[in-house]
Amino acid sequence: MEIKTFTVADLKGALESEDFWLTDPLPITKHRARSFIRNPRAEPNDTVLLVAYQDDRIVGYIGILPDHIFIDEISYKLGWLTGWWVDRSCAGAGVGTILLFKALNAYNQHIGLSGSSRDARKALDASRRFVAVRSLNGLDIRLRLNLSRRIPRKSPAMKPFRVVFKVLDVVLDEVMNIRRYTRQPGDHTDQHLSFEFISTIDYETNQFIRHHNQKDLTRKDKSDLDWIMNIPWVISTPMKDTTSKRYYFSSRAKRFFYFGVKVFRRDAGLIGFLLCKVRNARMGVMYSYFDSMHAPSLAAAAVRQALAMEAAVLSLYDDRLIAGFSRLGCPCWSAKKISRGFSLSKAFADASRADFRIQGGDGDLVFY
Numbered sequence: 169m170e171i172k173t174f175t176v177a178d179l180k181g182a183l184e185s186e187d188f189w190l191t192d193p194l195p196i197t198k199h200r201a202r203s204f205i206r207n208p209r210a211e212p213n214d215t216v217l218l219v220a221y222q223d224d225r226i227v228g229y230i231g232i233l234p235d236h237i238f239i240d241e242i243s244y245k246l247g248w249l250t251g252w253w254v255d256r257s258c259a260g261a262g263v264g265t266i267l268l269f270k271a272l273n274a275y276n277q278h279i280g281l282s283g284s285s286r287d288a289r290k291a292l293d294a295s296r297r298f299v300a301v302r303s304l305n306g307l308d309i310r311l312r313l314n315l316s317r318r319i320p321r322k323s324p325a326m327k328p329f330r331v332v333f334k335v336l337d338v339v340l341d342e343v344m345n346i347r348r349y350t351r352q353p354g355d356h357t358d359q360h361l362s363f364e365f366i367s368t369i370d371y372e373t374n375q376f377i378r379h380h381n382q383k384d385l386t387r388k389d390k391s392d393l394d395w396i397m398n399i400p401w402v403i404s405t406p407m408k409d410t411t412s413k414r415y416y417f418s419s420r421a422k423r424f425f426y427f428g429v430k431v432f433r434r435d436a437g438l439i440g441f442l443l444c445k446v447r448n449a450r451m452g453v454m455y456s457y458f459d460s461m462h463a464p465s466l467a468a469a470a471v472r473q474a475l476a477m478e479a480a481v482l483s484l485y486d487d488r489l490i491a492g493f494s495r496l497g498c499p500c501w502s503a504k505k506i507s508r509g510f511s512l513s514k515a516f517a518d519a520s521r522a523d524f525r526i527q528g529g530d531g532d533l534v535f536y
Contacts, residue, residue: 169227169263171270174217176210176234194415195219195229196251203399203535208391210234215247215274220254220263228254228263232271233532237280237385239522246278246512247271250532251417252288264291272297277515282531283508292511301519304508304526304533306485309493310501311471312341314449314480347499361469364430368394373430373441380457385524388455393443397426401535402447418536421447426454431469433462440466444473445534452483454529463492471498485528508533 174182179201182188189198196204196217204216211234220228231251236243249271254264268291272279281288281298292298316333319326326333366373369390381387388396405412405420412420424447431440440458444451451474458466467489474482483506484490493503510526512519528534 169261169266170221171266172219172221173215173270173274174219175213175215176205176207177212179205179216191226192414193226193253194411195226196231197401197411197415197419199399199403200231200251200401200419203395203401204231204233206395206399207234208395209236215271218267218270218274220267222258226255227258228267230264230267230271232274232279235280235386238387239385239516239519239524244278244516245275246280247275248531249279249281249284249288250535252291253416265295268292268295268297272513277513279513280516280531281511282533284511289509289511297513298511299514299517299520301510301512301516302526304485304510304528304530305487306483306506306508306528307490307493308504308506309471309474309482309484310480310503311344311474311482312449312478312480313337313501315340317449317480344499344501360434361465361472362432362434363469363473364432366428366430367397367426369428372438373428376438376441377457380459383523383525385526386530388527388529393428393455396529396534397428397443400424400426423448429469429473431458431462431466433465436462440469442466442470442473443529444470445529446477446479447536449478449480450483451477451479451481452528453486453489454534455527456486456489458488460488463488464495465492467492467496468498471496483528 183198183201204210214234216232216234218230219226230249232247233250234247237246281292315337316330319333320330374390377389402418402421402424404422404424406422408420426443426445429442429444430438431442433439439462442453443455445454453470456466470482470484470489484493510531
């Protein structure tokens, strides 16, 4: 077995190589490769992809996203594992473990993993090189029923009745809209709010973010958020293409985009900034910056954006936003707790005792 290492510089060359994109499976997509190349926290010689070959056939690969984390005011370079795949025919041959240890060596034992799959967690546990630092706890708020999609997906035999479910969606969601509109006047926190939408971080927003990100694990700023918003890993397409059939991780969706929203109060000026991701019928607040006293206003802003985007589900990961939403008393169909695990290599064994905040987009979670 041969393991090939691709750096940022190597990926630049791969984008111009026709042969690299003819393999099946693909170890990376072109738009993800472009994102890796433009990562503001990556250096040309950073390893970003490891590919295992057996008899000239790809049998495994692992992507690595270069980043910086901040623990007790010290900055560390690390790589987040992403897109870790091993051919089932090679199960038990140790391909995944070899890739993992190669990644650890490439980043001086400084590796992290966010929201890992069951197989990935097993591999991490077996390696004995990782510790769980903490979980990212969130809330999925169902604002629209979306029965016409949910029921046929769970029960294909119900597909002929999709029109009936669409009618129910319209009627029942309108009932919920009336309930929201007829809340007590004191609950209408969003009445005094106004918004400015941005696709790149302006000077005012960057200064605001820097004032509010000092406790964040990754301390994102203008260059990071501009990169995330404008060079996505997932692109909007009406159907699957040949690439998505050869790449075993998410690369397309019918609807996928990011937007930044500056939130203003009439009596206080700029009070918050939200970076939101819309994927199909779900909107998530991936990064949020505000003072805790404005949590209900920012939660109201998030709900308002989700409704305007016709999102069925709003995902919140900031515990202050979640508490703010509870204080709003906003009617919804359901609110379900969710959790994403974060692990760091044992070089960060003491990180669990440090004081930092994990945001909803940290690791590679913002990209899917």
